[in-house]
Amino acid sequence: KVKNAHQPEFLQAAEEIFLSLTPVFEQHPEYIQHNILSRMVEPDRIISFRVTWQDDYNQVQVNRGYRVQFSNVVGPYKGGLRFHPSVNESIMKFLAFEQVFKNTLTGLPIGGAKGGSDFNPKGKSNSEIMRFCQAFMTELYRHIGADVDVPAGDMGVGAREIGYLFGQYKRIRNAHEAGVLTGKTPGYGGSLVRKEATGYGLVYFVEEMLRDINETFLNKTVVVSGSGNVAIYAIEKAQDLGAKVVACSDSNGYIFDPEGIDLNIVKEIKEVKSDRIQTYVDYRPNATYTEGFQGIWSIPCDIALPCATQNEIDGDSARTLLANGVKVVAEGANMPSNLEAINVFLENGILFGPAKAANAGGVATSALEMAQNSGRYYWTFEEVDEKLQEIMKNIYVKSKEAAFKYGSPGNLVVGSNIAAFVKVADGLITEGVY
Ligand code: NDP
Numbered sequence: 001k002v003k004n005a006h007q008p009e010f011l012q013a014a015e016e017i018f019l020s021l022t023p024v025f026e027q028h029p030e031y032i033q034h035n036i037l038s039r040m041v042e043p044d045r046i047i048s049f050r051v052t053w054q055d056d057y058n059q060v061q062v063n064r065g066y067r068v069q070f071s072n073v074v075g076p077y078k079g080g081l082r083f084h085p086s087v088n089e090s091i092m093k094f095l096a097f098e099q100v101f102k103n104t105l106t107g108l109p110i111g112g113a114k115g116g117s118d119f120n121p122k123g124k125s126n127s128e129i130m131r132f133c134q135a136f137m138t139e140l141y142r143h144i145g146a147d148v149d150v151p152a153g154d155m156g157v158g159a160r161e162i163g164y165l166f167g168q169y170k171r172i173r174n175a176h177e178a179g180v181l182t183g184k185t186p187g188y189g190g191s192l193v194r195k196e197a198t199g200y201g202l203v204y205f206v207e208e209m210l211r212d213i214n215e216t217f218l219n220k221t222v223v224v225s226g227s228g229n230v231a232i233y234a235i236e237k238a239q240d241l242g243a244k245v246v247a248c249s250d251s252n253g254y255i256f257d258p259e260g261i262d263l264n265i266v267k268e269i270k271e272v273k274s275d276r277i278q279t280y281v282d283y284r285p286n287a288t289y290t291e292g293f294q295g296i297w298s299i300p301c302d303i304a305l306p307c308a309t310q311n312e313i314d315g316d317s318a319r320t321l322l323a324n325g326v327k328v329v330a331e332g333a334n335m336p337s338n339l340e341a342i343n344v345f346l347e348n349g350i351l352f353g354p355a356k357a358a359n360a361g362g363v364a365t366s367a368l369e370m371a372q373n374s375g376r377y378y379w380t381f382e383e384v385d386e387k388l389q390e391i392m393k394n395i396y397v398k399s400k401e402a403a404f405k406y407g408s409p410g411n412l413v414v415g416s417n418i419a420a421f422v423k424v425a426d427g428l429i430t431e432g433v434y
Pocket of ligand 1: 154155156198225227229231249250307308310312332334360
């Protein structure tokens, strides 16, 4: 805590995991003997670098880039790149730390990393985005590789940015090393279903949670925060399964559509026009828009899927959801619920799907993209989707079984933390001290 006192997000992520581990140490004193906890919270390395680029007015701009390579015990470092003005070392470390556990849960051979920049893509022209991506890769290339570290997208980094990053990587290395980045455009090394994977995977995970209480998505009222990549495809799959999704948001505010959100309009606003969610009401006069993103949690629903950003649900929002009768909360974003909110859910019998389990579908499909790249072939949409469903089901079962084995039946926070921890800890012991 003292060493990382200036990194609140990282401390929060580490604390959430540590709180789950007491029963593991009671049963496995060898983890104490091997000093596993101290080894696990220290990243293998943190790379930070200057990114210098020229804007459309020929002004030279400077941003800071990061890559936190946290652990490669289970496989090559793997994790997204985030371009957002809030990016700092604490946020990069928390995301990379979570990624180690999440990636382990997928059962696929991938370690954990995260990276990005405090560059703000909002309002930038396409040329500026391209020049920034090229400048960013001009430094990042020396730290990554298909068997070393495989970045992907995250907030502010989609297929367009990955395309520019990949183009620059190829130019510098003179090699078509497709497996060096994931989230590429299908047909240019990308996997089908990668775009949909985190949102779809989240809904598949919730389907498993519901199955255990003999329920389904059919006719459930759902609230999804955000309106980016994860949110859009969570809405799509929930609607496919018969749910009524009544609200979504962006960082300015949220829309409520009592008849159920028309997803084509949201896609038009966000994916085509890159506009604000507020404009949804221009298309649907019965819908309402409210300023302020946190108010979305005051809308009564059966299932809440936070898919925007970290710490978007605090204790008060959690209590409001509870008072309004929410049955299931599952995290599409990384760490959207703070510790107080998680406790409110767990202490009041709400089924809670933590991010590292519930949103692992994106990175799992990235690992499937790596497999296709090294095999030099493509699977069909149906093949990848089927594998994704299988992976989400396995993550659910693994987390549930670990929770049961270590004395917290039904608690998927404890279960997912322990299932992942044990795998990484055993790897550290197997591979010796280094
Ligand atoms: P996008 O950049 O595509 O979308 C983010 C969305 O969240 C935007 O609608 C953004 O609105 C909104 N948002 C940002 N901050 C807030 C806020 N404070 N309140 C409400 N809305 C907000 O990102 P993704 O959808 O890719 O990522 C969303 C979350 O999911 C992140 O936590 C990410 O780490 C996590 N995640 C993503 C994966 C992926 O495959 N993409 C995989 C696993 C996790 P605005 O336009 O106003 O900024």
